[in-house]
Amino acid sequence: MSLDSATIRRIASLARIRLEEADVGRMQNELNGILGWIEQLQAVNTDGVEPMAGGAPRGEPAMRQRPDAVTDGGQPDQVLANAPDRAHDYFAVPKVVE
Amino acid sequence: MSYTLEGSTGTWEIVVGLEVHAQVTSQSKLFSGAATAFGAEPNSQVSFVDAGFPGMLPVINRECVAQAVRTGLGLNAQVNLWSRFDRKNYFYADLPQGYQISQFAHPIIGTGEIEVTLSDGTTKTIGITRLHLEQDAGKSLHDQHATKSYIDLNRSGVALMEIVSEPDMRSPEEAGAYLTKLRQIVQYLGTCDGNMDEGSMRADVNVSVRKAGEGFRTRCEVKNVNSIRFVMQAVEAEAKRQIEVWESGGEVHQETRLFDTARGITRSMRSKEDAHDYRYFPDPDLPPLVIEQAWVDELKAALPELPDARRARYTAMGLTPYDAHVLTLEKETAAYFEVVAKARDAKLAANWVTGDLFAAINRTKTSIAEPPVPAEHLGELLDLLADKTLSGTLAKAVFEAMIETGKAPGVIVEERGMRQVMDTGAIDAMVAEVLGKNADKVAQYKGGAEKLFGFFVGQVMKAMQGKGNPALVNEALKKALG
Amino acid sequence: MHPTDFTLRGAIDALNEGIISSVELTQAHLDAIGKLNPRLNAYITVTGEQALAQAKASDKRRAEGGAGPLEGVPLAIKDLFCTAGTRTTAGSKILGNFVPPYESTVSGNLLRDGAVFLGKANLDEFAMGSSNGTSAFGPVENPWSRRNDPDTRLVPGGSSGGSAAAVAARLALGATATDTGGSIRQPAAFCGIAGIKPTYGRCSRFGVVAFASSLDQAGPVARTVEDCAILLKSMSGFDPKDSTSADVPVPDFAAACARGVKGLRIGIPKEYRLDGMPAEISALWQQGMDWLRAQGAELVDISLPHTKHALPTYYVVAPAEASSNLARYDGVRYGLRQTAADSDLRDLYERTRAAGFGDEVKRRIMIGTYVLSAGYYDAYYLKAQKVRALIRRDFDEAWTKCDAILTPATPSAAFGMDEKQDDPVAMYLNDVFTVTANLAGLPGLAVPAGLSAEGLPLGLQVLGRAFDEETVFAVGTALEHAANFTALPGLRASA
Ligand SMILES: [Mg+2]
Ligand SMILES: [Zn+2]
Numbered sequence A: 001m002s003l004d005s006a007t008i009r010r011i012a013s014l015a016r017i018r019l020e021e022a023d024v025g026r027m028q029n030e031l032n033g034i035l036g037w038i039e040q041l042q043a044v045n046t047d048g049v050e051p052m053a054g055g056a057p058r059g060e061p062a063m064r065q066r067p068d069a070v071t072d073g074g075q076p077d078q079v080l081a082n083a084p085d086r087a088h089d090y091f092a093v094p095k096v097v098e
Numbered sequence B: 001m002s003y004t005l006e007g008s009t010g011t012w013e014i015v016v017g018l019e020v021h022a023q024v025t026s027q028s029k030l031f032s033g034a035a036t037a038f039g040a041e042p043n044s045q046v047s048f049v050d051a052g053f054p055g056m057l058p059v060i061n062r063e064c065v066a067q068a069v070r071t072g073l074g075l076n077a078q079v080n081l082w083s084r085f086d087r088k089n090y091f092y093a094d095l096p097q098g099y100q101i102s103q104f105a106h107p108i109i110g111t112g113e114i115e116v117t118l119s120d121g122t123t124k125t126i127g128i129t130r131l132h133l134e135q136d137a138g139k140s141l142h143d144q145h146a147t148k149s150y151i152d153l154n155r156s157g158v159a160l161m162e163i164v165s166e167p168d169m170r171s172p173e174e175a176g177a178y179l180t181k182l183r184q185i186v187q188y189l190g191t192c193d194g195n196m197d198e199g200s201m202r203a204d205v206n207v208s209v210r211k212a213g214e215g216f217r218t219r220c221e222v223k224n225v226n227s228i229r230f231v232m233q234a235v236e237a238e239a240k241r242q243i244e245v246w247e248s249g250g251e252v253h254q255e256t257r258l259f260d261t262a263r264g265i266t267r268s269m270r271s272k273e274d275a276h277d278y279r280y281f282p283d284p285d286l287p288p289l290v291i292e293q294a295w296v297d298e299l300k301a302a303l304p305e306l307p308d309a310r311r312a313r314y315t316a317m318g319l320t321p322y323d324a325h326v327l328t329l330e331k332e333t334a335a336y337f338e339v340v341a342k343a344r345d346a347k348l349a350a351n352w353v354t355g356d357l358f359a360a361i362n363r364t365k366t367s368i369a370e371p372p373v374p375a376e377h378l379g380e381l382l383d384l385l386a387d388k389t390l391s392g393t394l395a396k397a398v399f400e401a402m403i404e405t406g407k408a409p410g411v412i413v414e415e416r417g418m419r420q421v422m423d424t425g426a427i428d429a430m431v432a433e434v435l436g437k438n439a440d441k442v443a444q445y446k447g448g449a450e451k452l453f454g455f456f457v458g459q460v461m462k463a464m465q466g467k468g469n470p471a472l473v474n475e476a477l478k479k480a481l482g
Numbered sequence C: 001m002h003p004t005d006f007t008l009r010g011a012i013d014a015l016n017e018g019i020i021s022s023v024e025l026t027q028a029h030l031d032a033i034g035k036l037n038p039r040l041n042a043y044i045t046v047t048g049e050q051a052l053a054q055a056k057a058s059d060k061r062r063a064e065g066g067a068g069p070l071e072g073v074p075l076a077i078k079d080l081f082c083t084a085g086t087r088t089t090a091g092s093k094i095l096g097n098f099v100p101p102y103e104s105t106v107s108g109n110l111l112r113d114g115a116v117f118l119g120k121a122n123l124d125e126f127a128m129g130s131s132n133g134t135s136a137f138g139p140v141e142n143p144w145s146r147r148n149d150p151d152t153r154l155v156p157g158g159s160s161g162g163s164a165a166a167v168a169a170r171l172a173l174g175a176t177a178t179d180t181g182g183s184i185r186q187p188a189a190f191c192g193i194a195g196i197k198p199t200y201g202r203c204s205r206f207g208v209v210a211f212a213s214s215l216d217q218a219g220p221v222a223r224t225v226e227d228c229a230i231l232l233k234s235m236s237g238f239d240p241k242d243s244t245s246a247d248v249p250v251p252d253f254a255a256a257c258a259r260g261v262k263g264l265r266i267g268i269p270k271e272y273r274l275d276g277m278p279a280e281i282s283a284l285w286q287q288g289m290d291w292l293r294a295q296g297a298e299l300v301d302i303s304l305p306h307t308k309h310a311l312p313t314y315y316v317v318a319p320a321e322a323s324s325n326l327a328r329y330d331g332v333r334y335g336l337r338q339t340a341a342d343s344d345l346r347d348l349y350e351r352t353r354a355a356g357f358g359d360e361v362k363r364r365i366m367i368g369t370y371v372l373s374a375g376y377y378d379a380y381y382l383k384a385q386k387v388r389a390l391i392r393r394d395f396d397e398a399w400t401k402c403d404a405i406l407t408p409a410t411p412s413a414a415f416g417m418d419e420k421q422d423d424p425v426a427m428y429l430n431d432v433f434t435v436t437a438n439l440a441g442l443p444g445l446a447v448p449a450g451l452s453a454e455g456l457p458l459g460l461q462v463l464g465r466a467f468d469e470e471t472v473f474a475v476g477t478a479l480e481h482a483a484n485f486t487a488l489p490g491l492r493a494s495a
Helices: A005-014 A021-043 A076-080 B062-074 B172-189 B228-247 B293-301 B307-316 B321-329 B331-341 B346-364 B375-386 B392-405 B409-416 B424-437 B439-446 B452-463 B470-481 C008-016 C022-040 C048-063 C105-112 C161-168 C185-191 C225-235 C253-257 C279-294 C307-328 C345-356 C359-372 C377-398 C424-431 C435-440 C469-483
Strands: A090-094 B005-007 B010-023 B086-089 B099-102 B112-117 B123-135 B139-141 B148-152 B159-165 B201-211 B220-225 B256-260 B265-268 C043-046 C074-078 C116-121 C174-179 C194-197 C217-222 C265-269 C298-302 C404-408 C444-451 C457-464
Touching: A005 A021, A005 C359, A021 C307, A021 C359, A021 C377, A021 C424, A090 C345, B005 B228, B010 B172, B010 B228, B062 B123, B062 B159, B062 B172, B062 B293, B086 C307, B099 B123, B112 B172, B123 B172, B172 B201, B172 B228, B172 B307, B172 B331, B201 B228, B220 B228, B228 B256, B228 B265, B307 B321, B321 B331, B321 B346, B331 B346, B331 B375, B346 B375, B346 B392, B375 B392, B375 B409, B392 B409, B424 B439, B424 B452, B424 B470, B439 B452, B439 B470, B452 B470, C008 C022, C008 C225, C022 C043, C022 C048, C022 C074, C022 C116, C022 C161, C043 C161, C048 C116, C074 C105, C074 C161, C105 C116, C105 C174, C105 C225, C116 C161, C116 C174, C161 C174, C161 C185, C161 C217, C174 C185, C174 C194, C174 C225, C185 C194, C185 C444, C185 C457, C194 C225, C194 C469, C217 C225, C225 C253, C225 C444, C225 C469, C253 C469, C265 C279, C279 C298, C279 C404, C279 C444, C279 C457, C279 C469, C307 C359, C307 C377, C307 C424, C307 C435, C359 C377, C377 C435, C404 C469, C444 C469, C457 C469
Parallel strands: B220 B256, C074 C116, C074 C174, C265 C298, C265 C404
Antiparallel strands: A090 B148, B005 B010, B010 B159, B010 B201, B086 B099, B112 B123, B123 B159, B139 B148, B201 B220, B256 B265, C043 C116, C174 C217, C194 C217, C194 C444, C404 C457, C444 C457
């Protein structure tokens, strides 16, 4: 499977990474190199194998559940302290038109 | 009789399915300890988890899981003891993590069904496809600044139940009835407050149309409709639009649309450049959600009575099906009725609640949640009726005084001396006095003008300031008039 | 003896005995940083004032009889751990001047135990790299150099290159690090120090900037195996803020170091004998086997048949998770924002992420986005998860035959800063011996064991059962004693 330049542009767009036209070819070569190498996985027989999701070494443990209590929040200044554009107590972005 | 729409090429049937987002009632968010209360100052109920800060991790709220299970049980649905959270990846200003944690492949609740009652009295069963837990996004405010949108993350991370129906509805009415019933169920269960004004419930409405006997045609999704009335309007408007498209030789394309409530039409959302590709995959921050059957059984045992069961119980108590329906529509109404009817005549209680109380609520522009007369007071009034302290007429007068003063009926009766007169001696004396003053009319009555009896009753009651027991007054008059 | 030449254990003893104060020890390290960091670039941020204040407070606590297990010990913190009030960069431009208002659980645990933080250690951007060459704050130089080619600057390995270089050059007594595919063990081996990636779930990931959530684990690097054991004990422990944190007791790892290897069965996986493996790596491995046998261990041949698929599996799973984990860097709530005059929101995202991420991070986000996208999920992501399950199964099988596994840590010694930079796949092969432990969630320790012909350090790796770091430490200590690795890097504080 080899990625064409249209696919490279589509992936960059999905990932929201601006890709200059001049860089498409280089990115295409690099990704195809990596994907070509990854391709060897197709040869592994995985019939009947349950996929391993998560990193737990001894099978998946059940999720722990916390009690329903308000233990966080109430810190708008800290939440907004790193904002590139803060307007009053909001984060601001260029106007979104829908 | 089924609902259809007439087009220029013939009769069309409509097909509707709903995806309802219901906000889970809980103190804190699905994966963080921040509060969920409505109407807080911007970004004041935000943890660093909700704001998608580096290194922050989700930890699930057990109560939100319990609420989903309760709702599943209320929908007669399958509860999955093993479920999993996936990430739905997309970029949006009010989606801080760049993905929504949702349940895609393995939802906590599987298939179920609910029965709705239509206006002609028939019932219909609507299938539930699934219910899953997911995070809400934040809120974008577009009208605060000329060139900027403002982002408030208070809602970000609040637990939602997405409840997906089968495409089983065939009319705007059925869609409305389904949403009404769903709202009623979650309110009874206490799993969602059902407050559509505050956005606690929003519906995505899937609509398609077809000719009789056809398979499904392409559907469109009308997003985020926020009232039952608008859902019904949106179904009709979208169906009509699609019929026009088909009949003018065009083709309906699957797309997401918005309902313009002012103009009563749906319009296409500015189409996204990307085809949606959410790249769902299991969230590696969260192990699978495994729950015990014993816990599900415990939750089931503690479930409150649901509207259908309650309605059946009310009918068995002697209420008309209509009264039973009206009283169970809202959980608060039923709760009010229960207090009034407790150890009293249920039918009488129902009459007072659906009659005088509802009228008073309309007149005073109050609500059942903040009623003009507390349920305990109305119950006490029924007691005063039962023990004959009050006549029916007196009771209505006392009820009005209760609305005005907020006082208990017993207090009003004492303060105003409104106790019904049961003393036959006193009644006989008053009858004698009235008949004595109206000798001419007595003569006419005896001459055959029997309709004057009512006049004598009125005069006696007036003389007694309305406090005479009507039955005793009648009896005394009959006796005196021979 | 120069104060920076203490081992961590030695420094704790010296502090306990009043031979040195934390302020003196901290100042000596700050001086060393002042002298060597301009060249090595091991620290992105040095927090000298804060470190001295912490040291002073520590000396006071000690005087009042309230010394913690790491009281007054100066450490470096990989700049992937969020530190409250101190800029945290993850080695990326996109975090800009991000100052977390919160402390990672692991660094918080170290502070709780009395540690002093010298500063934030350099790393590959978002921990993606094996040379520390992808850092937006410039490469780190390995304090070691080739015997006959002292002018060629070498990489310290990555992604925890700053941590490893700082510890090797005596700019810290120990450091925190993280390991997603080998990022603790490979730099430790390249810099001639020890480092352990514990079992997945042993250290909390709360407050650690995520790369690949199902693979990331924090762990220490230090100059001895015992020093790693001491640090790991403080760093470890159940954390209710991390749903993948394991609720298991934390043993006294340092005590386990002295257990010895008598009677232990050591597995030697035949699939780790790679074609074209340098002779000195094979020889070192054989030497390790001989050392362990001499101390009473039994060597067992084992098979881990899916080993050769581990790296491609990793390069599906890790980028997939990373593409999602890094979606939050969008220029809205913190970090860099890049716009043009008429940018809409989408343009803001695209410009911010294009300007904020380096090439390797972009490559991995692109790969990850692709393997999760519609139509490719099953062929790539699901397939990789299944192969991952097979790799874990290989180990389950192996543990029926052995108690620990011995392998080389890396396929080569440290390479030059200008080498291997052009071909991503060639760079990825650095992690060929280490990545299986991440995929299976198992503990892995790198121990300095010898020198290459060029005089560069080489390491051996010990793998263990889940949550059996104690055996790993015991085997590691046995190797360390036998190897008696006393060589020193050319660039170090006391040189
Ligand atoms: Mg939906
Ligand atoms: Zn949803």
